[in-house]
Amino acid sequence: MPKVIYQDPAGVDHEIAVPIGQSLMEGAVRHGVPGLLGECGGNLSCATCHVYIDDAWRERVGAAEAGGFEDSMLENVSAPRLPSSRLSCQVPLSAELDGLRVRVAPVQT
């Protein structure tokens, strides 16, 4: 099962095994990683599951499709939007993402 390292807003790393196909958001909230709300349950409706993908992983994860709805929701996240920003409910885990490092955004609301 791929492992993801989530750095929470306090700087603490949480290493979580997330099943292939589950989203980055779900992996975090199921294990109580602090700082991620995912209030709408993964429906691209709330912009409260904002993470920054570590530079080393950005190419493998990919960016939100330009002009798509995740892209426009990212314009509305509370913490600054960076090129590494993703809404974690839109990132499904795959085998090639084993070891993925992400930083949970400092605020979601």
Add this chain to the structure above:
Amino acid sequence: MGRTVLPAHMTDLLSASAVKDPYSYFSRYREISPVVWNPQWKGWIFTGMETLREGLAGDTMTNDRITRFESQLSSRAGGDDNADIIYRMMSQWIVYATPPRHTHMRRLMAAPFGPRAVKEQKAQVQTVIADLLDAVEQKARDSSGPIDLLREYAAQVPARVIGRLMGVPEQDVPQLGHWSEELTLLILGALGADDRHARAKSALVELENYVREMVAIRRRQPGDDVVSQWIMARNDGVGLTEDELISSCILAIFGGHETTMNLIANALFTISEHPAARQALIEGSADPALATEEFLRFCGPTRTILRDVAKDHEVAGQSLRAGERALFVLAAANHDPQAFPDPDTLKLDRTPNRHVSFGTGIHQCLGAPLARLEAQVAIPEFLKRFPNYRISIAEPEWQPLLMTRGLKALPAMVL
């Protein structure tokens, strides 16, 4: 698999104890099963956080309940006229829509209400609340008796803020609050909960006319307000229809009114009963954002929300059938000991605090960021302005409503 049925003595969802303290009341349901059949209400009651989240965020439930309303409305709303007007408006509401129409509408409506867009309104919200606190202080000085914080403060906050956001002229704002309250009565009345629906029907007609005029003005002269943004929004080249626009504006005015009002008033009442929390807010040592999340969890304004079962499925050892109705008790999930340590303790710095006061799933509250901002300003600023406020009745009464946790009044001496 089958049904766990509640015993008859614990099925009255609006018993005195259920109204006074829904947290204790529904914890008894949860102890039997987090999903349980209520034979009096004739539906499933969800009180555990995990199964409540799954039910609301998955595909086992639907909020397409407006057709069920239609027959209820016709039989109760004082004749076909009322039913027709109410039904026409409510049937356009995004809350009852299903994908793909729902997805389309949500994408069109989302931008002005997202966390960042709302944050940009912070200065405006602070001004509105500062003015309101001045008005409350003036009323207190002019009067020898208590002020009803529910009507004079808590109700005013969402009305004035949404008015500003929608570009409603200052002098028209008090009317918005009035129409919102009447609309609540109208809908509750049409569903059999109140008798004042006949009088309230004219409020809906008036509100609709007002909104129609406002939309027409903005089409001619767009601004940066919510109405203009909604007029101009496009998803795959398609915008909101006129009916969707009108009913969405009405929903925006009405939808945040009772809820935000009750959040603020419930918090002010709760604070009066928790001296340590009160002190932290007065001193400014309580983080407003964390404190607001805790008030949402501990004494939030939405007691329950409704759904219909969309498909046959099993959950918590129960067999649910398509078409049955389900009551999701947000208040209960927010006090579930499996979700929150010491759930019945108010902790203003509680973190994490993943409550469900705004629901979850595709219908999760669009107004959540705005409600949060309003409460984050309105509650601490009230404490700083009136640190010595005292509630002037021994035991404020709660409204006997299924879906709402709100007080009848909150009279207080503020100075």
